Amino acid sequence: MSPLRGSGARARVTRLPRRSKVAADSGNRNIFRYLDPSGEGQVSEMEWGVLDSIFKEIRFSIGEFVGFLDRTFDNLDDAWDFLDDDSSGAMDYQEFTDACKSIGFFGPGRPIFSYLDKDDEGTVSLQEFQVVRTFHDEPVPPEKEEQ
Ligand SMILES: [Ca+2]
């Protein structure tokens, strides 16, 4: 019997998981993966609550990170020149952690980096880095002032 017998054999198409009812938008994708390691594309409502608070925490951390950049550099272009230490046009994780140390930022580096690395390929491009500008534009929470 020929092992090649069976003309009907065809490659099995692996179906992508159905889109979760909780949409994992690009900003949340990396975090989403933490909570959905099996990749079934579903998070329960309870998990979503956890996700949401993690997400807020990461946004807060990035806000802090951007604050550090602000205090250290004149503008974000200068910050980028510093972050992309070897001027390769992208910041890898090593460059990121080195830069964090240099500016004295000891926040949660990995989640911040993962957030910035939107396409998840392991480096943050200048274009991906632009997202920090949105943290700039966020209204600063009003300080509790007398009067
Ligand atoms: Ca680089």
Ligand SMILES: [Ca+2]
């Ligand atoms: Ca990237």
